Amino acid sequence: MSRKTLNIGLFGFGCVGLGLYEVLQKTPALKASIKNICVKDREKERAIGKENFTFDKNDILDDESINVVVELIDDADAAFEIVSAALRKGKAVVSANKKMIAEHFAELLELQKEYNVPLLYEAACCASMPIIRNLEEYYDNDLLESIEGIVNGSTNYILTKTFEEDLSYDEALLQAQEKGFAESNPILDTGGFDAKYKLTILLAHAFGHVAKPKDIFNIGIDNIGELELKYAKEKKLKIKLVAQAYKQNDGSISAYVIPKFITPDDRLYNVDDVFNGVITKTSFADTHFFVGRGAGSLPTASAVLSDISALSYDYRYEYKKIYREEDTNLSNETLVKVLLRHKKADSEALKDYFENVEESYSNNDLGYITGTISLNSLI
Template sequence: MKIGLMGLGTVGTGVVHLINQNGKNIEKKIGEKIEIKKILVKDLNKKRTPLAEGKITFNADDILEDEEIDVVVEVMGKEHPALEYIIKALKKGKHVVTANKEVIAVHGKELIKLATENKVSLLYEASVGGGIPIIRPLKQCLAANKIYEIKGILNGTTNYILTEMKEKGLDFEEVLKDAQQRGYAEADPTDDVEGFDAARKLAILCTLAFNKFILPEKIYTKGIRSVSKSDIKYAEELGHNVKLIAYAKIDEEDRLEAWVHPVMIKKDNPLNGVNGVFNAILVDGNAVGEVMFYGQGAGMMPTASAVVADIMDVKNHIVIQNGCEDADLLPIVDTVSKYYIRLIALDKSGVMSKITGILGDKGISLLSVVQKGVLGDTAEIVLITHIANTGKVFEALDEIQNLKEVKSIESVIRVEGE
């Protein structure tokens, strides 16, 4: 089996090394040797692994037009030009293996159709969860189940930041700088800390688990920038831990609820013990119950492991694809949750009654109200609501923010539990 590898960054280099290290074992399993014939790079002068010597090209057509190449492996990242290369490869009758969550999340529906029309495979296990097997289990091991719900920690950068904030009592910006120095966060961390990366992965999982296609930008997404060490401390006092959770479920009317949001989860939730750069995904099926997939969500060798497994599945004729329908998305304002709200207001009589009055007018009852501290003429107030309609919570927060006595609404975090 001859491979055309597009991209020789972290993951691409891992693929080269893994095939070199485990090549004989892989050959025994699939009955055929895997050979990387050509490797596409952007910079011909950059120092590369010696294993790539004699295979480097700067021209994509050296791969796409080569009739000997059976499988195109795209690990370039970003939407373009990866999308165009994948389309051309499929039209040329080549199988495609990709780790590209941007491409699959946005264009997966059309690419799956194109692969089916050309009778080739489009495999993308590494696009969600790095080395964690989740795509294949959803389409094979759990295929007999009706999946009700998916929730998970899908981004290692944000999980590392929240873990460090909790364990070291540091604020967001301090930990972010550390994460960037360690290589856990990009120089521009927007996709991670704003939740966009998790939303793309959740969109892919919705397609597989529920047969519902949804664009990532349609998923309500709130990141972790507003989460402070105070919020994490107060969560601890409540017996909870703060995690960035990607969540999706199908309701009785076949509508999809999907969002990415900071959540205070209970200590007995399996996701509570997922720390550092690790990811985990909980899947609830009607036959199997709740199962959890856990492991390293990124990194050279874990991601390469998923990519090479897909290459092997091409030989084994395992096809992880099918058609799907557009999702009927439940608006975020129609969802329900408990909410934790932390705000700064003037420390004087009558302020609390105005705030609780607005919440009461929206039908929102409070589980607790605590004044956490006073600084000058202002006080830090923490509110925990009972289960409430999200739209009503948003309306109340807008009105509370407009009160002249309220300086700022610092944090809004969903709280797990009935």
């Protein structure tokens, strides 16, 4: 099969946009070139000449010679307008906007079907790590039981710095922002929302379930305190923000994002810095472990480049698991193991929520309970 030539209209020229521009210069065999770049800020200094830019989205959307739109902007609402308009005009689309895709998944699915054009978004989940295409293709015929992993490089970087270098949370967050790992609004990362958007997308490709982000419970790392950090270090554990989804015996799916204590024998234990790691478990093949850089301009650009390369061979997601229309629903009945920090006066009342209490401690002001609790009770 021969490659077709791709003329790209690029929206956004931040870290990832510049990274894509650079990697395209180094891959001439791809037969893909950027014809026009649409940006918002007219005054911002750019790494390449002004002749490469436009400030009118229609210069790209109405250009019939452009057959691929690559969307790399922060604003999820503006991104949806651009992507949906491009699909309606019969242009293939590559996006890295996990919030936009998660919030509009069903609509984007219909647009792809109606206008017979592909939308690819590998970079939206784990940057350089090719997890979506593996879930879509490799695990199609195997019975996938669970998927769990570190899917946010920024929070992993922050947690690594607090454990290995004893930096404060604020110092580590500032470093992550300075290096371009953290989102412009850090609560998207630190509050677990970014990981939840990614899990929403992974759910569709892993189990064929199209969920709304609001249906998935998330706790971030922004409220982790000295007590939790000290507890983890004393027990020789690490804390990681983990997104997870499990198929229950009744066919329902449990999906949530929470900080988790990780033991040294867990594969996620050594996934540090901005790396992502995902573990899949199937009925026949047992577990597989994927690891790769989960943040940064060039790692994310590499995933965008991979999608562009796939488009040159007319690749598209088939969404076979979704179209099987199996009856799947989300359930919050699963049990999770937690450490719950509390005020001393609340100790006995909180114990009633636990299915099993393993450890309980309190001093004059604060305390904690460890044990198992249903996700419903935790919520």
